Amino acid sequence: xxxxxxxxxxxxxxxxxxxxxxxxxxxxxxxxxxxxxxxxxxxxxxxxxxxxxxxxxxxxxxxxxxxxxxxxxxxxxxxxxxxxxxxxxxxxxxxxxxxxxxxxxxxxxxxxxxxxxxxxxxxxxxxxxxxxxxxxxxxxxxxxxxxxxxxxxxxxxxxxxxxxxxxxxxxxxxxxxxxxxxxxxxxxxxxxxxxxxxxxxxxxxxxxxxxxxxxxxxxxxxxxxxxxxxxxxxxxxxxxxxxxxxxxxxxxxxxxxxxxxxxxxxxxxxxxxxxxxxxxxxxxxxxxxxxxxxxxxxxxxxxxxxxxxxxxxxxxxxxxxxxxxxxxxx
Amino acid sequence: xxxxxxxxxxxxxxxxxxxxxxxxxxxxxxxxxxxxxxxxxxxxxxxxxxxxxxxxxxxxxxxxxxxxxxxxxxxxxxxxxxxxxxxxxxxxxxxxxxxxxxxxxxxxxxxxxxxxxxxxxxxxxxxxxxxxxxxxxxxxxxxxxxxxxxxxxxxxxxxxxxxxxxxxxxxxxxxxxxxxxxxxxxxxxxxxxxxxxxxxxxxxxxxxxxxxxxxxxxxxxxxxxxxxxxxxxxxxxxxxxxxxxxxxxxxxxxxxxxxxxxxxxxxxxxxxxxxxxxxxxxxxxxxxxxxxxxxxxxxxxxxxxxxxxxxxxxxxxxxxxxxxxxxxxx
Numbered sequence: 001x002x003x004x005x006x007x008x009x010x011x012x013x014x015x016x017x018x019x020x021x022x023x024x025x026x027x028x029x030x031x032x033x034x035x036x037x038x039x040x041x042x043x044x045x046x047x048x049x050x051x052x053x054x055x056x057x058x059x060x061x062x063x064x065x066x067x068x069x070x071x072x073x074x075x076x077x078x079x080x081x082x083x084x085x086x087x088x089x090x091x092x093x094x095x096x097x098x099x100x101x102x103x104x105x106x107x108x109x110x111x112x113x114x115x116x117x118x119x120x121x122x123x124x125x126x127x128x129x130x131x132x133x134x135x136x137x138x139x140x141x142x143x144x145x146x147x148x149x150x151x152x153x154x155x156x157x158x159x160x161x162x163x164x165x166x167x168x169x170x171x172x173x174x175x176x177x178x179x180x181x182x183x184x185x186x187x188x189x190x191x192x193x194x195x196x197x198x199x200x201x202x203x204x205x206x207x208x209x210x211x212x213x214x215x216x217x218x219x220x221x222x223x224x225x226x227x228x229x230x231x232x233x234x235x236x237x238x239x240x241x242x243x244x245x246x247x248x249x250x251x252x253x254x255x256x257x258x259x260x261x262x263x264x265x266x267x268x269x270x271x272x273x274x275x276x277x278x279x280x281x282x283x284x285x286x287x288x289x290x291x292x293x294x295x296x297x298x299x300x301x302x303x304x305x306x307x308x309x310x311x312x313x314x315x316x317x318x319x320x321x322x323x324x325x326x327x328x329x330x
Numbered sequence: 331x332x333x334x335x336x337x338x339x340x341x342x343x344x345x346x347x348x349x350x351x352x353x354x355x356x357x358x359x360x361x362x363x364x365x366x367x368x369x370x371x372x373x374x375x376x377x378x379x380x381x382x383x384x385x386x387x388x389x390x391x392x393x394x395x396x397x398x399x400x401x402x403x404x405x406x407x408x409x410x411x412x413x414x415x416x417x418x419x420x421x422x423x424x425x426x427x428x429x430x431x432x433x434x435x436x437x438x439x440x441x442x443x444x445x446x447x448x449x450x451x452x453x454x455x456x457x458x459x460x461x462x463x464x465x466x467x468x469x470x471x472x473x474x475x476x477x478x479x480x481x482x483x484x485x486x487x488x489x490x491x492x493x494x495x496x497x498x499x500x501x502x503x504x505x506x507x508x509x510x511x512x513x514x515x516x517x518x519x520x521x522x523x524x525x526x527x528x529x530x531x532x533x534x535x536x537x538x539x540x541x542x543x544x545x546x547x548x549x550x551x552x553x554x555x556x557x558x559x560x561x562x563x564x565x566x567x568x569x570x571x572x573x574x575x576x577x578x579x580x581x582x583x584x585x586x587x588x589x590x591x592x593x594x595x596x597x598x599x600x601x602x603x604x605x606x607x608x609x610x611x612x613x614x615x616x617x618x619x620x621x622x623x624x625x626x627x628x629x630x631x632x633x634x635x636x637x638x639x640x641x642x643x644x645x646x647x648x649x650x651x652x653x654x655x656x657x658x659x660x
Contacts, residue, residue: 006568023368024471024473027474027572028407028471028473028474028556029372029402029403029404029406029407029474029556029557030370030371030372030403030404030406030407030409030464030466030471031370031371031372032368032369032370032371032407032468032471033368033369033370033371034368034369035365035368035369038353038362038363038364038365039362039363039364039365039369039465040360040361040362040363041360041361041362041363041413041415041448041449041463041465042359042360042361042415042449043415043416043417043449043450043451043461043463044417044451045417045418045419045451045453045459045461047419047453047455047459049456050419050453050454050455051453072359073359073360074359074360076359076360077358077359077360077362079360083371085371085372085373085463086373087373087374087375087417087461088375089375089377089380089459118371119371119372119373120373121373121374121375121461123375123377123380123381124380125377125380126379126456126457127456127457129375129377129419129459129461131373131375131417131451131459131461133371133373133415133463134360135369135371136360138362141354141358141360141362143354143358144357144358144359226358226359227359238336242357
């Protein structure tokens with residue numbers, strides 16, 4: 001890249017304006033922000049070859065995703081997203097176009113979530129590193145704590161799409177990967193659907209460019225909530241541990257997308273692995289006892305029980321205790 | 331490391347408590363914090379082999395430093411530091427002891443700055459990555475903007491120590507490096523001073539375990555402020571650019587520590603390079619016109635001028651324009 005650090009930061013400042021009424025954004029030692037309510041603060045990290053592979057990830061999609069995964073943690077508390085900071089590590093070999101793509105993706109996501117980039121740090125690095133920091137606000141946060149025996153467990157949409165998408169992406173030809181990287185709006189990849197005979201683009205879109213689930217419609221009926229980032233079983237296990245309870249999942253009640261089944265068949269995988277342990281769908285896990293839950297679009301998949309641990313209720317095999325597997329780094 | 335991710339996070343939660351009156355700390359999707367004043371938000375990144383070398387950096391010192399470099403950005407706005415989040419990338423080969431050292435260093439720094447760890451993310455990574463987020467508050471921030479022609483330029487203490495220390499560290503024997511890594515309190519390394527004949531420990535302490543400069547004593551007389559993280563010339567240049575002005579530095583007025591001169595001699599370096607372009611001292615650059623500045627401990631080193639650019643006033647050579655050099659990643 002020909003630009004020096006001062007020029008890069010100047011470029012970023014031009015691209016991301018911040019209304020003066022809200023405070024001070026990029027360009028000083030810290031950002032300055034006036035909250036109307038108490039603040040929500042979270043951070044999420046994405047590292048090349050750990051969380052993503054540049055063979056199929058474009059910088060545009062990366063930029064969008066690092067915002068989404070952070071916003072998801074704000075939404076999981078029932079909060080409103082306000083602002084974003086990014087610590088960025090990039091190899092010196094990165095091109096100006098790639099860097100612009102990254103910031104275009106971030107800008108697109110911030111437009112979608114109605115938030116602002118207000119600061120960051122930039123460093124050279126062997127591998128690409130994206131460390132996001134999201135800021136939100138809410139009067140009263142929805143915690144993981146709050147689930148009681150007898151409560152129902154809901155998810156906000158079918159899951160397993162992201163890991164099914166990842167599984168497909170890994171097996172794609174170089175030509176297919178290049179095509180995906182060159183397409184900002186992945187819904188345009190109709191040819192891929194035609195080629196495979198099922199909605200491939202929906203799966204890879206969920207992996208490459210997920211959107212966080214805004215809970216404003218149903219948060220009033222939630223007793224506890226968290227996002228499903230590492231996998232349904234592991235995240236539900238964490239929520240249950242926090243409450244000293246267990247959970248029973250009705251396998252029959254979990255909706256399965258045909259595309260997920262087809263992707264499992266195509267990649268010779270178990271579709272239940274995608275759904276139960278896949279992670280990265282950024283849907284929400286909602287605990288509620290309210291009768292309006294289903295009318296508000298929530299999907300019931302189980303209930304909170306007294307006995308600790310996670311149990312699958314399988315119509316054929318009965319009730320089976322499961323090891324909560326998912327994405328663990330260590 | 332034998333611990334899994336859930337166990338590591340459990341360990342961290344135990345170590346870092348957060349008073350309930352302030353909000354909710356580690357353990358949920360986001361932290362929840364009640365501000366009394368508008369917020370200051372900043373992020374700073376440290377990457378292995380870019381910002382530090384594990385041959386002479388202990389995990390304890392790293393933990394302390396990642397907090398300091400972030401707090402410095404809060405102080406540079408005239409703010410009060412409140413809380414910290416950390417995104418952490420670590421190789422799977424890291425030992426439990428090293429991880430404990432890292433969190434001990436973070437805890438020590440948070441005790442020093444009177445703040446709390448309220449969240450974070452952890453991931454495996456080839457190299458060690460520390461991405462910190464600091465949160466502070468202040469009624470009215472002190473910006474880089476505010477300097478006017480005729481204002482005086484101050485620093486808060488002698489500088490150049492950190493890069494002189496780095497220069498020494500790089501040339502140390504394996505035995506010396508090991509000794510430094512094994513010593514948490516670097517002021518105890520009296521033998522090193524005796525061996526070299528000057529205050530080596532003060533220089534390496536500034537590099538390995540710097541402390542941010544709290545501006546509360548003098549911020550009332552400051553018109554503009556920023557921290558000196560990348561080097562005096564480059565940081566002053568940035569401040570001047572922001573204000574559309576230039577700066578003249580009186581070389582004679584800049585205090586030079588004997589230890590910095592000796593380190594320059596020992597490593598065959600130019601001491602002015604350490605002082606003017608070294609960076610990482612985390613002192614503050616203060617612009618003021620107030621007569622009380624020196625009584626409040628500030629060191630005058632120059633003045634703001636109309637002509638853009640940075641000029642050194644050298645008693646022997648006269649006024650020389652300089653290229654603002656310092657730590658730039660690109």
